Amino acid sequence: xxxxxxVDLLADLAAGVAVxxxxxxxxxxxxxCTADLAALAAVSADLAALPAVALPTDIxxxxxxxxxxxxxxxxxxxxxxPLASRRRRVPGWVSAAAVALVAIGGSALLxxxxxxxxxxxxxxxxxHSGATRADAPxxxxxxxxxxYSAQKLAGQLTGLLSGVEAAPQAGVQPGGGSGAxxxxxxxxxxxxxxxxxxxxxxxxxxxxxxxxxxxxxxxQLANCLARGLGPELGNPLAVDLARFNGKPAVIAAYTAxxxxxRVDVYVLDPACPEGSFIYWARLMRPxxx
Amino acid sequence: MDDDAxxxxxxxxxxxxxxxxxxxxxRDRLWAVALRTLxxxxxxxxxxxxxxxxxxxxxxxxxxDAQVTTWLHRIVxxxxxxxxxxxxxxxxxxxxxxxxxxxxxxxxxxxxDLRHELLAALASLPVDQAAALVLVxxxxxxxxxxxxxxxxxxxxxxxxxARGRTRLAVTLGHLRTPRNPTSPxxxxxxxxxxxxxxxxxxxxx
Numbered sequence: 198x199x200x201x202x203x204v205d206l207l208a209d210l211a212a213g214v215a216v217x218x219x220x221x222x223x224x225x226x227x228x229x230c231t232a233d234l235a236a237l238a239a240v241s242a243d244l245a246a247l248p249a250v251a252l253p254t255d256i257x258x259x260x261x262x263x264x265x266x267x268x269x270x271x272x273x274x275x276x277x278x279p280l281a282s283r284r285r286r287v288p289g290w291v292s293a294a295a296v297a298l299v300a301i302g303g304s305a306l307l308x309x310x311x312x313x314x315x316x317x318x319x320x321x322x323x324x325h326s327g328a329t330r331a332d333a334p335x336x337x338x339x340x341x342x343x344x345y346s347a348q349k350l351a352g353q354l355t356g357l358l359s360g361v362e363a364a365p366q367a368g369v370q371p372g373g374g375s376g377a378x379x380x381x382x383x384x385x386x387x388x389x390x391x392x393x394x395x396x397x398x399x400x401x402x403x404x405x406x407x408x409x410x411x412x413x414x415x416x417q418l419a420n421c422l423a424r425g426l427g428p429e430l431g432n433p434l435a436v437d438l439a440r441f442n443g444k445p446a447v448i449a450a451y452t453a454x455x456x457x458x459r460v461d462v463y464v465l466d467p468a469c470p471e472g473s474f475i476y477w478a479r480l481m482r483p484x485x486x
Numbered sequence: 487m488d489d490d491a492x493x494x495x496x497x498x499x500x501x502x503x504x505x506x507x508x509x510x511x512x513r514d515r516l517w518a519v520a521l522r523t524l525x526x527x528x529x530x531x532x533x534x535x536x537x538x539x540x541x542x543x544x545x546x547x548x549x550x551d552a553q554v555t556t557w558l559h560r561i562v563x564x565x566x567x568x569x570x571x572x573x574x575x576x577x578x579x580x581x582x583x584x585x586x587x588x589x590x591x592x593x594x595x596x597x598x599d600l601r602h603e604l605l606a607a608l609a610s611l612p613v614d615q616a617a618a619l620v621l622v623x624x625x626x627x628x629x630x631x632x633x634x635x636x637x638x639x640x641x642x643x644x645x646x647x648a649r650g651r652t653r654l655a656v657t658l659g660h661l662r663t664p665r666n667p668t669s670p671x672x673x674x675x676x677x678x679x680x681x682x683x684x685x686x687x688x689x690x691x
Contacts, residue, residue, distance in 0.1 A: 204661060208648035213629075214641065236660035240651045243604055244623035252517040256531040263535050264509070267542055268502060 201230055204237075211237050255476065258347030262478050266351040337361050337435040338418070344440040345448055347476060350462060355483040357450055358460070361434050408467030409438045409445045421469035422449055434460065438467070441475060458482050490554035498546045505542055512555060513538075515625065516562045522620040523566045525609020529573065530566075537565035552634055559627075559635040563617050570613040607657040615650035618643050623651075 202210075202220045209216050210224060211234055224230040252260075337360035345353050412418045418436065430451055437448040441464045453459035464476040488496065488504075490511070496504035516537070520530040541561050548557055608616055614636075621632040622643065629647075633640045655661050 204652050204655065205648065208652045208655075209645065212644040212648040212651070214644045214648055233655075233661050236655050237651045239660055240654045240658070241623045243600075244608070244619060244654075245626065247522070247601065247604070247624055250514070250518045250521060252513045252534075253527075256517070256527075256534070257513065259531065260509075260513075260535045260538055261506070263539060264506065264542055267539055268505075 201227065204233055207233050208237050210234075258476065259478060262347045262350050262480075265348055266480055335361075336433050338413075338415070339435065339437045339439075340413070341437050341439050343437060343448075344443055345437075345446070345464065346442055347478065350478055351480050354450070354460065354462065354480055357437050357448060357462070358435050358483065408469070409447070412438055412447060412467060418447075421447065421465065421467075424469045424471050425465045425474050426463055427472070446475065453479050458484075491550060494545050494548055494554055497542075505545070508554070509538060512558055515555075516558060519559060519562050519617075519620055519625060520566055522605070522608060522624055523563070523613065523616045524569060525605060525616075529569050533565040533569045534562060536568070537562040540565070556631065556634050559621070560637060563621075563635055566617060567613050603658060604654070607654050610657070611650050611653055615646045615653070618646035619650040619654075622647050 202216075202223060206216055206220050207224060207230055210220055224234060337358075339357075339360065341356060343353060343356060345357075412421055422430070422433065422436075425447075426449075433449045433451050435450045438445075439448055440446055441448065445467050447465040447467055447469075449463045449465065451461045451463070453461045458481060459479055460482045462476075462478050462480060463474045465474045488507075490508060493504045493508040493511075497508070513534075517530065517534055520534045520537070521527065524530045524533060537558075538561075541558060544561075548554070552560075608619065611619070617636060618632060621627045621635055622629060627635070629640055629643050633643045636643060638646075
């Protein structure tokens with residue numbers, strides 16, 4: 198063989214692929230081909246020297262949540278989609294007619310009509326007529342004290358959404374149990390048998406979490422969610438000013454795009470950094486028993 | 487400690503902890519395969535999740551004709567290939583969603599640059615070549631093991647590795663003489679700005 202073999206042939210030779218014996222014969226006596234064989238070996242060596250990687254904790258948590266959801270007969274598989282497709286395109290996220298503030302741990306529900314309207318939302322009439330929109334007509338805000346985690350989120354979803362169905366007629370509900378109570382456990386009595394508590398009252402339960410306390414103001418909360426998640430997500434179904442992995446956090450559940458019955462749960466830092474959230478999962482919405 | 491096959495059997499028998507234990511045992515290596523093959527943190531996370539959910543559901547179909555790790559790798563590689571096919575028809579991930587690499591402070595700049603270049607070149611390979619190289623060169627599996635994981639003949643693994651190494655050598659400028667590689671030019675277009683270059687993974691926020 199007078200011409201140099203191609204690099205592919207040399208690579209085949211090095212990889213143990215059967216090649217014409219003349220290739221090996223040539224390469225053995227050719228400095229240039231020997232150098233190229235060394236370069237190919239160096240590629241393998243470089244690849245072998247890549248540092249080991251460990252599964253990042255946020256991805257591990259997300260996968261654990263999905264497997265956990267898969268294991269629950271009542272909560273079919275969590276379906277996590279790439280970030281790029283997470284943002285919904287619902288123009289004007291503020292279309293609520295009412296925001297029901299549910300202080301579950303604090304034994305009270307607060308209905309604050311139209312509190313999100315000041316952010317350039319459609320009129321209250323618009324939102325009433327838009328019952329089929331993806332936006333939640335009411336946002337249920339709770340201060341449950343629940344410590345959420347990725348692993349338990351699928352199971353905690355029932356508690357998070359426990360006031361959602363009842364929000365339109367929400368009134369004061371004494372007691373109410375924990376935020377993880379099953380759907381219906383916080384069924385409100387018809388309003389208004391007692392006057393609603395004020396946002397100020399809710400702050401009492403949040404004295405250890407300054408940022409969270411400010412978010413009992415619906416306008417502040419709306420701004421926080423818009424800042425962290427972008428303005429196009431629409432109204433959340435429910436928000437819990439609670440904890441995530443032991444730290445104060447905003448847990449917000451939204452109706453997910455796509456097939457019905459799914460919710461997107463976002464976890465945000467109560468300081469509401471721009472364009473940032475701590476965790477996200479798409480889960481099947483628990484069905485009322 | 488139960489072996490992998492026992493854990494998988496316990497899972498199929500309804501043990502709620504068995505699959506998690508199995509995943510915990512192997513997830514770092516499975517993650518490495520997905521990350522290195524796809525070169526994109528989010529894609530790799532989705533692929534790994536798809537794969538593990540598939541494995542969770544399909545555990546009853548595991549016939550014991552391969553090691554459990556081989557079976558798991560096979561599912562992860564298939565998920566990566568599926569992802570790549572889907573990725574081909576959609577735009578790349580936005581800039582703000584790329585993986586931020588965390589350089590090892592012990593590495594000098596040149597080392598980090600070379601590693602980035604290598605990872606970018608690896609991620610630019612056709613997925614079948616990337617997967618073969620990741621399994622054989624990066625993860626150190628034998629060609630025989632890789633053939634079982636990829637479900638292709640041993641000769642095909644060797645050939646894919648050879649093609650991949652050639653492309654990497656050309657892309658990285660390792661070859662002393664730039665001559666005909668016979669296969670299509672290995673040099674890929676410059677990496678788009680949003681191409682993820684996975685490095686030591688960023689820690690969870």
